[in-house]
Amino acid sequence: MISLIFGLSTRLLSSWHVDPTDTNDYLCKCRAFIVFTFRTIGIWLIMFATIDRWFLSSRKHYLRSLSNLKTVHLGIVLCCCIAIISYIHMFFCYQANLVHTPLKCYGKTISCRFTTDLVYALITILIPSILMISFSLLIIKNIHHLRTRKQHLAAVSVERLSRPRETKIQRVDHNLLRMLLIQVFLLVSFCLPQAIQKFYITFNATYALHDWKDNVSRFLYNVDVLLAFVASGMPFYLYTFTGRTVVRREFFALVGILIRRFGGESIRSLS
Numbered sequence: 001m002i003s004l005i006f007g008l009s010t011r012l013l014s015s016w017h018v019d020p021t022d023t024n025d026y027l028c029k030c031r032a033f034i035v036f037t038f039r040t041i042g043i044w045l046i047m048f049a050t051i052d053r054w055f056l057s058s059r060k061h062y063l064r065s066l067s068n069l070k071t072v073h074l075g076i077v078l079c080c081c082i083a084i085i086s087y088i089h090m091f092f093c094y095q096a097n098l099v100h101t102p103l104k105c106y107g108k109t110i111s112c113r114f115t116t117d118l119v120y121a122l123i124t125i126l127i128p129s130i131l132m133i134s135f136s137l138l139i140i141k142n143i144h145h146l147r148t149r150k151q152h153l154a155a156v157s158v159e160r161l162s163r164p165r166e167t168k169i170q171r172v173d174h175n176l177l178r179m180l181l182i183q184v185f186l187l188v189s190f191c192l193p194q195a196i197q198k199f200y201i202t203f204n205a206t207y208a209l210h211d212w213k214d215n216v217s218r219f220l221y222n223v224d225v226l227l228a229f230v231a232s233g234m235p236f237y238l239y240t241f242t243g244r245t246v247v248r249r250e251f252f253a254l255v256g257i258l259i260r261r262f263g264g265e266s267i268r269s270l271s
Contacts, residue, residue, distance in 0.1 A: 021096065021105045028096040028105035033087055036116075039228070040083040040124045043191070046183060047128040048075040050135045057142035086123045089115060102201060102222070113202040121195040125188070132184045183234065190231035194224035 021028045052075075055067040093112030096105050107113035197220055 019104075023096050023104075025096045029091045029094045032094045032105065033090045036087045036090065036120065036124070037083045040086060041079050043124060043128050043187065044079040044082060045076070046187065047132050047135075048072075048079065050132045050139070050184065051075075054135045054139050054142070057139050057146070059142065059145065082123065086119050087116075089119075110202065113198075117195070117198040117202050120198060125191050125195045129184070129188045129192075132187075136181055136184055186234055187231050190227040190234070194228045197224045 021031045052067050052072070055063050055071075058064055089112070093107050093109070093116060094105060095108035098104050098106050098108065101107075107116050
């Protein structure tokens, strides 16, 4: 959410050529640091959520016991530290009023741009994506083993009274896993193009580009930036419209309350 607020608000202002981050060095540095840092934090939190699902699906009691609030708090602190350390260099590398760059607020030297591109590709995209995909496959393996074991036990055991409650818990876990896997796939699909485009722009910055090539490069970069912002806002819509749990039910209940409240006030004012 913070990445969207600081990122999209300035992008909207740039449409009317009144973006303060284009001309003010301090705002330029702060905006770049906040957007990339909080985007990285969001992606790493999703990665740790994947690891937490793997803990819960494990057959080993020790791994299942690691899924607790203490581990969650440790993961949040670790995510924040990794993101801040990775992008602290933006206060020294980013500068406003640049020309021949995709944005006026951009890395001021080739080495700065390469450092930012490498950190973004590795820390923000590749490392968490590889870990998310790896742990997602391990989760699927654990669930497959669990189903096979339960089918074997069901053939030799009697029906237990607690089965309805266990079935409900398993259904919730499977819904969360499904949403998590979808989120991992969409996250990689939306964020990877920007990392590739940033490397392309950096390695071609030393060559004189034609005007039409420069315009095409700017257009593609802007599209990739918008896709990255879509990835930042994706969890809300994914959990709201595809989840079969409390999130979607409470969201539509809130919408109904707002409609009744404002609709009732409108009717009373007309009468």
